[in-house]
Amino acid sequence: MFLWRATEIIISATGNKNVQFKPEYLKVALDNLMDRFQVKYFLHTTMIDAKRNGQNITSVTCFDDEGCFTVKAKVFVDATGDANLCHLAGARTVWGNEDGQVMAATLPFRLAGVDTSQDMSPAAVERAVKAGKEAGIPNLTRERGFIQKMTGSKEVMVLLPSVIPTGISAEDLTDMEKFTRGQALHYIEAFRWFMPGMEHCELTMIGPSIGFRETRRMVGRYTLSAEDVLTRRTFEDGIGRGGFKPEIHLGLKEAATYLDVPHGSYYDIPLGCLQSADTENLYGAGRLISADHQAMAASRVMGTCFVTGHGAGVAAAIQAKTGKADVPAIRAELEQQGAMI
Numbered sequence: 001m002f003l004w005r006a007t008e009i010i011i012s013a014t015g016n017k018n019v020q021f022k023p024e025y026l027k028v029a030l031d032n033l034m035d036r037f038q039v040k041y042f043l044h045t046t047m048i049d050a051k052r053n054g055q056n057i058t059s060v061t062c063f064d065d066e067g068c069f070t071v072k073a074k075v076f077v078d079a080t081g082d083a084n085l086c087h088l089a090g091a092r093t094v095w096g097n098e099d100g101q102v103m104a105a106t107l108p109f110r111l112a113g114v115d116t117s118q119d120m121s122p123a124a125v126e127r128a129v130k131a132g133k134e135a136g137i138p139n140l141t142r143e144r145g146f147i148q149k150m151t152g153s154k155e156v157m158v159l160l161p162s163v164i165p166t167g168i169s170a171e172d173l174t175d176m177e178k179f180t181r182g183q184a185l186h187y188i189e190a191f192r193w194f195m196p197g198m199e200h201c202e203l204t205m206i207g208p209s210i211g212f213r214e215t216r217r218m219v220g221r222y223t224l225s226a227e228d229v230l231t232r233r234t235f236e237d238g239i240g241r242g243g244f245k246p247e248i249h250l251g252l253k254e255a256a257t258y259l260d261v262p263h264g265s266y267y268d269i270p271l272g273c274l275q276s277a278d279t280e281n282l283y284g285a286g287r288l289i290s291a292d293h294q295a296m297a298a299s300r301v302m303g304t305c306f307v308t309g310h311g312a313g314v315a316a317a318i319q320a321k322t323g324k325a326d327v328p329a330i331r332a333e334l335e336q337q338g339a340m341i
């Protein structure tokens, strides 16, 4: 038996099915996975430029502590969350909804020394935050939000300090992280005073960087729509399935709103959502895939990011080998590798 195998399923206050993982163990698990499939990968590397020739990317320039180096490939996959490769390569991208607004970004933090047998529901959070506000504690932006109990410990993860991003430059990120870090300390003050079970809590960690739900997305050959998600549409070029409902965080004050999908249903993710509209050898994976604002509020979750990563990886490998995105071959290979399509 492995002590670190902690994938207990919890039904949260919102009705979501939470599969908790332990990030510190996950780092090693992912290293092992990469080794098993003999993948050569570089950490501590930043891609800073991309060169294109007509409809194709020819190379990317990367930077590490020893300087710059170039990586050439036949096909590229952008899995940067923020569509950074699309941006650097001049491929079409889009920001947010039709009004140019993206969902709130949140900086999670962790507290130890919490009596987790007490009520930690969004309603209990709201009571404590409102009491804190009445007592004059500043910068308590979001009143309703999630506190996640961490299985097997007295720790909780708090998802409250939030901001609506308007850009992702270094200046924007610095401002947003400074602002939300400051909020974290004020939430802790409110909790110590007004949240039963948190009287003796201690801050153990503020997230290493702000968590974006939505920023820049790739414009693909097909854009997944909210209707596709809500009507559980299937596609002939489906490369995987999404099963989560749209979870939308547009306002700063309240927690998420949901668009409901029938229990036990799924929608297909077509290959076209992973293919850049204007760059022949560029695929997207993760939260940046081509989807409208509400559809991406469903496809942005981690399980679906794994699915699109798998789909984009297999499609890119087949295109690199054969020169084309052969849909039957891509689907056959995915199926052979155990994907549900």
Ligand SMILES: Cc1cc2nc3c(=O)[nH]c(=O)nc-3n(C[C@H](O)[C@H](O)[C@H](O)COP(=O)(O)OP(=O)(O)OC[C@H]3O[C@@H](n4cnc5c(N)ncnc54)[C@H](O)[C@@H]3O)c2cc1C
Residues within 6 Å of the ligand: 045, 046, 047, 048, 079, 080, 081, 082, 084, 105, 106, 107, 108, 159, 210, 211, 212, 213, 285, 286, 287, 288, 300, 301, 302, 303, 305
């Ligand atoms: C507060 C919050 C709570 C959430 N809660 C949940 C949840 O409970 N369940 C769930 O399923 N999902 C949740 N999500 C959503 C989910 O975590 C993300 O949408 C998902 O992890 C995105 O995965 P990704 O692979 O697309 O991007 P990321 O995980 O962001 O990966 C992108 C990677 O690319 C790297 N990168 C970017 N640019 C460059 C560059 N130029 N050079 C080199 N590397 C680069 C980044 O450093 C990063 O490592 C949450 C999101 C937030 C913000």
